[in-house]
Amino acid sequence: MAVLHLLSNPDALASCLAAVAEGDSLLLIGDGVLALPLVASSKARLGVLRDDAVQRGTQLPEAAEELSYADFVSWAVACRSSVTWS
Amino acid sequence: MAVLHLLSNPDALASCLAAVAEGDSLLLIGDGVLALPLVASSKARLGVLRDDAVQRGTQLPEAAEELSYADFVSWAVACRSSVTWS
Amino acid sequence: MKSVLYLIRRRPGIAADETTDLMLVSGVFEQRTSVLFLDDGVYQLLGLGERQSSLKALSAYDVQDLYVAADSLASRQVSADAIELDLRIVDRHAVRQLIADHDLVLTD
Amino acid sequence: MKSVLYLIRRRPGIAADETTDLMLVSGVFEQRTSVLFLDDGVYQLLGLGERQSSLKALSAYDVQDLYVAADSLASRQVSADAIELDLRIVDRHAVRQLIADHDLVLTD
């Protein structure tokens, strides 16, 4: 079963991407959304917490899904564990 | 008159080095001492706060001066202003 | 009064807002106040339309010398066009010059 | 009991010590506990002789699976010889494997 990676600190992006395995999910929350333009491609399903992206003026590219908090909960439930990169 | 650069965060090293001008002084304090092995060469006079280096197990290279807090005060007095990279 | 350069290196947040509050007080006291955004500080320039930010009040407090480091924008893929403040884009040589040209340098 | 992987990514300090306290409690409760040092977390491995650190107590609490990321050591010019703990040096592929192999992953 997949792992959910939560990126809340853009400085942790490189380490996070290196730890993402095929089939994992990657969700950008908090200041993590600032790293969105730098996520060129990822093996993971990619999501962005909508509220945080709007608040920080981040442009949403097509490759990322916009999540509500309800979607965030669904992703957490669907993955066997989560790792927070903060 | 010279500027005293205080580096207390190793992540700020690159920015700090780019801001150092000929004749400035650079003093590593707190976690900034961890950046010492990464300071290849610098235009500045280079110092390390001794207590912090010892506490963090940092090896002191010959190129850096070891400062006591009294020396730190002398450096601050000798420079016209200081910039803290934290 | 002394001249003060504020170096803004951090992402938006309460600490950033507190630095801005201080810049406004500098302006009120008629210190010659300049502001340089570099490193993650350039993120503060994004989305100013969407959120409350006292950065937009700087000019009203006579803080008008605003600068941003070109390489900090580029490495974060932040476009200068997305910025709603009037500021000058500078290189690292100008950063050294700005530090030398002010009596005091404060960081966030 | 569940298996827990602790990812240690930060420099030494109170927050780091608090993570170590939690690892010791994990050990006391007989969770299978592994610890992986990466990024700035490798700095925690330096100078263990000179300062108080409960990291040295890990083995007494049955926390014996310790790992460190090779590239994090290299980019900080930290030599493995300077480390007084018994740990395995691993690459990023092993990091993915460790995350997959544990029930829970906690970060500092």
Added chain:
Amino acid sequence: MRINLLVQGAPFATSAQENALGFARAAVDAGHRIDRVFFYKEAVAIANRFASDDDGIRAGWAKLAAGSGFELAVCIAAASRRGIVEDGSLADGFAIVGLGQLVEAMEQGDRLVTF
């Protein structure tokens, strides 16, 4: 599902509190059961009753926890270091507990999400 939260991020320097509260609300709304929200490290500062709470996060936690019957657990060691003490600065609705409670939450829950 039984979900527990671990909150470690500082109240002002990070949005950990805001994200955790948003997540907890949505989890409750979706019918999941939260047993415990555990505050550790810098995050314990949220339980300081003297803080002005301009954005209503402390009040939000207290209300959600009371309505959903889960515990707002604050680590005693982290709290005492940072000046959050019972009969002093601890806000209503928060409980001072030991680290063992966090390990218990890891064991009993189906998910642990860290903020």
Added chain:
Amino acid sequence: MRINLLVQGAPFATSAQENALGFARAAVDAGHRIDRVFFYKEAVAIANRFASDDDGIRAGWAKLAAGSGFELAVCIAAASRRGIVEDGSLADGFAIVGLGQLVEAMEQGDRLVTF
């Protein structure tokens, strides 16, 4: 020389407090005059009287300031956000002041060192 200090770093996440106190002690020993140490942002947490102060930094500030006659100034806005309030959690020896006092310190001193 007249030297002032601005302390902004968090008490636990950074060594700003320790470095600032060490610097202040050495400045006094060297015969310099400190007018004011101004605590801003996360650094205001040092003035929480409920915090355990295991490393004696809060006590160190109070003692040095009393002995040398300088002010331990805590920004009112930053403090109230973080739960440091007069007649509540403010430690003895610290004073709640406005930001204007920091600008005054910039103007009156020969040096301002930030931690």
